Amino acid sequence: MRNVLVTGGAGFIGSAVCRHLVGAGVNVLNVDNLTYAGNLASLSTIGNAPNYRFAKIDICDRPAIADALAGFQPDHVIHLAAESHVDRSITGSDAFIQTNILGTFSMLEAARAYWLGLAGVKREGFRLLHVSTDEVYGSLGDEGLFVETTPYDPSSPYSASKAASDHLVSAWAHTYKFPAVISNCSNNYGPYHFPEKLIPLVILNAIHGKPLPVYGAGTNVRDWLYVEDHARALDIIVSRGRIGEKYNVGGRNERRNIDVVRTICAILDRLKPARRPYAELITFVTDRPGHDLRYAIDATKLEQELGWRAQENFDTGIEKTVRWYLDNEWWWRPLRDKVYAGERLGVLLEAAASTTMGG
Numbered sequence: 001m002r003n004v005l006v007t008g009g010a011g012f013i014g015s016a017v018c019r020h021l022v023g024a025g026v027n028v029l030n031v032d033n034l035t036y037a038g039n040l041a042s043l044s045t046i047g048n049a050p051n052y053r054f055a056k057i058d059i060c061d062r063p064a065i066a067d068a069l070a071g072f073q074p075d076h077v078i079h080l081a082a083e084s085h086v087d088r089s090i091t092g093s094d095a096f097i098q099t100n101i102l103g104t105f106s107m108l109e110a111a112r113a114y115w116l117g118l119a120g121v122k123r124e125g126f127r128l129l130h131v132s133t134d135e136v137y138g139s140l141g142d143e144g145l146f147v148e149t150t151p152y153d154p155s156s157p158y159s160a161s162k163a164a165s166d167h168l169v170s171a172w173a174h175t176y177k178f179p180a181v182i183s184n185c186s187n188n189y190g191p192y193h194f195p196e197k198l199i200p201l202v203i204l205n206a207i208h209g210k211p212l213p214v215y216g217a218g219t220n221v222r223d224w225l226y227v228e229d230h231a232r233a234l235d236i237i238v239s240r241g242r243i244g245e246k247y248n249v250g251g252r253n254e255r256r257n258i259d260v261v262r263t264i265c266a267i268l269d270r271l272k273p274a275r276r277p278y279a280e281l282i283t284f285v286t287d288r289p290g291h292d293l294r295y296a297i298d299a300t301k302l303e304q305e306l307g308w309r310a311q312e313n314f315d316t317g318i319e320k321t322v323r324w325y326l327d328n329e330w331w332w333r334p335l336r337d338k339v340y341a342g343e344r345l346g347v348l349l350e351a352a353a354s355t356t357m358g359g
Contacts, residue, residue, distance in 0.1 A: 001051070002332065003027045004238070005074040007059055007107065008081030010038035012085040012193050013131070013185075013227055017078060019184070020231040022046040029072045031065070032081065033058040035095075036339055041331055042192040056319035059103040062110050069114040076238045077128040080126040085196055086135070089158035090289060098296035100170070108172045108180075109346050115178065128180045131313040134223070135159035136184065146184070147298045148246040155290045181241040183234060186250040186297045189326040190227035190317065195332060196340050198257065201323045202264050204336060206278045212218070212265070216287035218258025221294040225251035226317035229310040236306050247306070250297025253314035258282075260318075267322045320338065 003019055008014040009030030021028045021047075032038045034056055039105075046052045057064045059081045081103060083089065083096045108128075115126050137146045138153030152167075154160040172178040194201045202212050233249045241247055255263075265278035302308050312320070325332060 001025065001027050002076065002077060003029070003069065003072060004076045005072055006029060006078045006080060008038075008079075009054075009131075010034055010040055011080065011084075012041060012042075012128065012190075012197075013188055013230060014080040015039075015042035015192055015229045016190070016231040016236055017080065018043060018052065019046055019343045020228065020235060022049050022052045022060060023090065024235070025051065028053070028182065029049045029068065029074065030054045031057045031059070031068055031173060035083075035289045037084075037194045037196075039192070039331075039335070040105060041334075060098060060106050062106045065106060065110040072121075072154075075127075077107075077111055078131065078234055078238055079104065079218065080131045081107075082131075082165075084133075084158065085197070086156045087288060089156055089161070093157035093161075096157050096161040100158075101164045102163035104168055107257045108168060108178070112178050113170065124178055125234070127238050127241070127243070128178070129171075129234060129241070130165065130182045132162050132166050132182055132184045133251070134186050134295045134297055136163040136166055137295075140294040140296055143295070145296045145298035146248060146250075148184075148248055148301055155292055156220070162271055170244070179243045181237055181243060182246045183237050184226045184246060184248050184297075185230055185233075185240075186210045186223035186295060188225050188227045188230055189257060190321050191328070192331065193227070193321075194258060194336055194340070197301035199260065199264065199321060200325065200332070202261050203268070203322055204332060206268050206281060207272060207326070209274070210281065212261055212278070212281045213257055213283055213285045214261055215285060217284065217292060218256060218261065218271070219293075220257050220291060221254050221296070222257070222260075222290070223250045223296045224253040224255060224314050225249060225297075225319070226310065226312035226320075229312055232311075233302060233308050237302070238309050240306050247302045248297045248299050249302060249308075250299045251310045251312070251317075252297075252299065252316070253317075254294075254296050255314060263318055264322060267319060271322065272326060317354050
């Protein structure tokens, strides 16, 4: 049975990866420091599974990571632990530098020492997959797609920190011949998504009758990837991806932000009718600083080389997502009440006076 260590496994994507792997019969060790977005409730369906275990560890604590590696003896590591919200990075970049850059360095060194201590088939088969974002590529115009060779051009503290971590992983693969692979994904959505992000924020604000904040004119475009499709992709990449290579993961589902919000409103009008159409709650707010216009992933390499295909399109995935939030108040209610209530994030002090509350 394969052993896979997942960092950040209590987060949105990480918990989906853990659920997928455990369901596939893989032994999983979830390493997470349980910061504000880490939530063990997202793992309740596998919490008692015999092939799942959890360890509360900060990835910057290299001795603790080394002990976890030595004790668990993973065949693969999927490194997801990261600070990931652009808005939070604008006003609080310290955590992004610490976790995303120094934490990745710590993981690389601990994993490299572990790998050097392996022998034979165990050493030959070891892989570390570093999970990154399409935001490292910067912003596209109206045309074109991000490919694996697109030059990096990050524009936020978050994307800059992820770009730096990507470069570290690539350097370790080239300099030390360390068996690492990198993936860069488009915007994820689906169940168990922390409510500061656009889709869960809009769903929860709508059912509470609160304004649905849309940055600028809502014309920013993102490529949406259902999180369970992403989890399958990561398992395939860490198992069969070529060492030192990069693989872009995207859903081929480009949507303007305003169209995403309107789609959610239309689904809610049908599933949970209110006194007036939910779209009347849409509120345009001051755009965030450095907001990239458009992201779009070309996943051809992953599709052709490793045979992955997204199973959900945006229409099917967003319907599942809205229904999940309507059916699982037990999961989001504690977060909404105690951790994040929908307040606007990422507002610079000099702009705060003219900014409307949103998400």
